[in-house]
Amino acid sequence: MKDHQLKVSPLAVAVLPGIVLLAIFFLIPIANLTARSFTDPVLGLQNYKALFGSQTYLRVGGRTIWLSFLAMSGCIIIGTPVAYAIAHSKRQVLVSVTLAVLVLSFLTSSLIRAFAWMILFGAKGPVVAMLSAAGLGTQTLLATPGAVVIGMIHFLLPIYVLTAVAGLRSMPYELITAAEGLGASRWYALRTVYLPLAFPTIGNAGSLVFVIAVGFFITPALLGGPSEMMLGQLIAISVSKFGDFGFAAATGVVLMLLTLLLLSAVQWLSKPKQKR
Amino acid sequence: MKTVVAFSKTLIGALLVPAFLYSSSAHSQETIRVSAQGGSYDVCVKDVYFDAWEKETGIKVEVTSPSYDLGVWRTQQETGKPDWDVATADVGLLHELVKNDWVLPLDRDLITRDGGMIDLPGLIPEIDGKIYALPSELFATVVTYNSKTYAGETPKTWADVFDTAKFSGKRMFSNMVVDFGVLEVALLADGVAPKDLYPLDVDRALKKLDTIKSDILWYDFGTQQIALLQQGDAVIGAGWDGRVRALQRDGGTVEFSPTQAIIKPDLWVLPKGGNFEVGAKFLSFIDNPERQAKFATCVGYGPVLRKAYDFLPADQKFTVDPNNTEGFVVWNAEYWAQNAREVTARFNEWLTR
Numbered sequence: 001m002k003d004h005q006l007k008v009s010p011l012a013v014a015v016l017p018g019i020v021l022l023a024i025f026f027l028i029p030i031a032n033l034t035a036r037s038f039t040d041p042v043l044g045l046q047n048y049k050a051l052f053g054s055q056t057y058l059r060v061g062g063r064t065i066w067l068s069f070l071a072m073s074g075c076i077i078i079g080t081p082v083a084y085a086i087a088h089s090k091r092q093v094l095v096s097v098t099l100a101v102l103v104l105s106f107l108t109s110s111l112i113r114a115f116a117w118m119i120l121f122g123a124k125g126p127v128v129a130m131l132s133a134a135g136l137g138t139q140t141l142l143a144t145p146g147a148v149v150i151g152m153i154h155f156l157l158p159i160y161v162l163t164a165v166a167g168l169r170s171m172p173y174e175l176i177t178a179a180e181g182l183g184a185s186r187w188y189a190l191r192t193v194y195l196p197l198a199f200p201t202i203g204n205a206g207s208l209v210f211v212i213a214v215g216f217f218i219t220p221a222l223l224g225g226p227s228e229m230m231l232g233q234l235i236a237i238s239v240s241k242f243g244d245f246g247f248a249a250a251t252g253v254v255l256m257l258l259t260l261l262l263l264s265a266v267q268w269l270s271k272p273k274q275k276r
Numbered sequence: 277m278k279t280v281v282a283f284s285k286t287l288i289g290a291l292l293v294p295a296f297l298y299s300s301s302a303h304s305q306e307t308i309r310v311s312a313q314g315g316s317y318d319v320c321v322k323d324v325y326f327d328a329w330e331k332e333t334g335i336k337v338e339v340t341s342p343s344y345d346l347g348v349w350r351t352q353q354e355t356g357k358p359d360w361d362v363a364t365a366d367v368g369l370l371h372e373l374v375k376n377d378w379v380l381p382l383d384r385d386l387i388t389r390d391g392g393m394i395d396l397p398g399l400i401p402e403i404d405g406k407i408y409a410l411p412s413e414l415f416a417t418v419v420t421y422n423s424k425t426y427a428g429e430t431p432k433t434w435a436d437v438f439d440t441a442k443f444s445g446k447r448m449f450s451n452m453v454v455d456f457g458v459l460e461v462a463l464l465a466d467g468v469a470p471k472d473l474y475p476l477d478v479d480r481a482l483k484k485l486d487t488i489k490s491d492i493l494w495y496d497f498g499t500q501q502i503a504l505l506q507q508g509d510a511v512i513g514a515g516w517d518g519r520v521r522a523l524q525r526d527g528g529t530v531e532f533s534p535t536q537a538i539i540k541p542d543l544w545v546l547p548k549g550g551n552f553e554v555g556a557k558f559l560s561f562i563d564n565p566e567r568q569a570k571f572a573t574c575v576g577y578g579p580v581l582r583k584a585y586d587f588l589p590a591d592q593k594f595t596v597d598p599n600n601t602e603g604f605v606v607w608n609a610e611y612w613a614q615n616a617r618e619v620t621a622r623f624n625e626w627l628t629r
Contacts, residue, residue, distance in 0.1 A: 115503070123507050123509045140446065226628050233496070241452075241616070248347075
């Protein structure tokens with residue numbers, strides 16, 4: 001190979017197919033959707049006017065964000081220690097078993113999982129039985145925010161953990177050993193050395209599950225009531241009952257922009273901060 | 277570089293797959309594409325209609341996507357590629373389809389052949405003097421309850437369903453206000469006579485629903501009725517007669533009362549762009565009293581052909597008695613065709629409040 005020959009960077013070759021696929025199957029449809037929200041049924045802003053003029057959509061939109069935030073927080077609180085253990089544990093068997101359990105639950109369809117939770121939270125389910133044994137009688141836990149958030153966390157946790165493990169594996173674990181060598185307790189070292197460095201990873205994995213949560217449809221439909229309704233359900237109604245593609249597209253566009261806005265906030269917050 | 281070329285070829289090939297599938301699924305005389313419905317309906321349609329049809333005509337039935345979704349219709353009609361030669365619909369959907377010019381008018385002879393339909397006003401959906409759909413069975417929203425919970429006095433009317441003092445426990449209703457009559461039910465419970473029901477007094481209905489709002493479990497899908505009743509999350513409410521019968525067959529302790537049932541016919545339509553000739557032939561085939569009786573027995577929804585009732589097993593009773601069609605409400609498609617969007621918006625505002 002001569003020096004002055006044009007070199008195709010292997011990196012470019014590697015990312016090209018992905019970019020082509022994304023452009024065809026993601027960017028063009030998104031552009032199409034956005035265009036539709038301004039043109040269907042007629043050119044104008046009527047879809048957005050209707051959307052922002054609707055109490056229902058504002059209310060349900062707020063709940064969608066709130067429930068997704070709760071689900072994301074749940075994943076961070078429950079999932080981060082698990083990801084930490086998988087990333088740094090020396091016990092290969094434990095790591096393999098934990099990963100296997102995560103991947104297996106990830107492979108079960110969301111519909112089946114939502115139905116399983118319906119039974120668990122239902123009137124004859126074990127959770128109601130435990131609560132009444134503890135003297136906290138209730139007839140059913142269906143149509144409660146708790147049921148929906150737990151159902152969501154169950155679906156999202158494997159995604160969160162697997163994403164976080166990849167990031168945490170690249171963390172310099174020796175820093176903890178070093179801090180302990182300098183007299184810090186394990187907890188103190190984790191809190192002051194490890195966690196600040198892990199923030200971007202936690203932020204990324206958290207953002208990912210938040211984005212997925214915002215689009216949930218089947219879980220709130222089966223486990224929640226009207227107070228846990230999410231935008232996915234309303235979008236489905238406007239498409240399948242009324243064929244209102246323009247209005248549904250407008251709802252989708254607003255939800256997408258809102259999600260992007262919240263994500264940039266999360267990204268900004270999880271940037272490693274310099275202590276001054 | 278070679279690899280890249282090979283990969284690009286594969287990628288281009290993959291992108292062309294949909295186009296290929298498209299061309300290969302072009303109609304041939306040997307198949308008829310029928311929409312799916314889901315659940316036990318599909319099983320019964322196959323056992324009673326499809327198998328006999330294939331034997332008689334030699335035309336293979338290909339079951340495709342479900343057709344109870346206006347969004348799917350719109351996509352198919354916009355691309356000019358309908359997925360069905362014959363599709364199922366309900367009255368509300370039919371009005372939208374006719375408005376958009378997506379279904380073809382049918383031969384009137386289908387409706388009036390050998391004795392015709394049972395005498396239920398509004399059963400045959402006629403739009404602008406034309407008939408666009410063949411009714412095949414009656415689907416009813418009925419007072420449904422757990423027979424173990426109410427072993428003594430049983431609920432009979434919608435007023436009973438709203439009486440939380442007499443019949444305690446959670447109530448179930450569909451939150452699809454257009455389709456499954458929760459506003460109609462509330463007005464009947466409030467004492468409105470069936471003949472005065474339409475146009476609906478939405479405010480009055482919502483006020484009545486407010487009285488039991490905290491006791492209601494709302495379902496999005498028919499399947500949830502079964503789950504809620506079986507688990508005892510809901511013990512009373514609005515169910516569908518066919519679903520309740522299916523649950524009874526599986527040993528569930530559920531019962532329903534036919535009083536004040538809200539009736540809706542299930543319809544067959546011929547989509548624009550499908551194979552009209554073979555579709556019309558298929559409709560003639562299923563418009564047959566003996567087959568319809570068999571189908572009704574299988575699926576649990578009552579037949580529409582008057583003569584079909586003569587072929588039923590002696591112990592087989594349906595919600596609607598063809599000799600006495602008093603006291604039922606036929607779901608009013610004209611009202612909903614004009615008011616569906618606005619009423620749905622108002623209901624959802626109330627629901628999510």
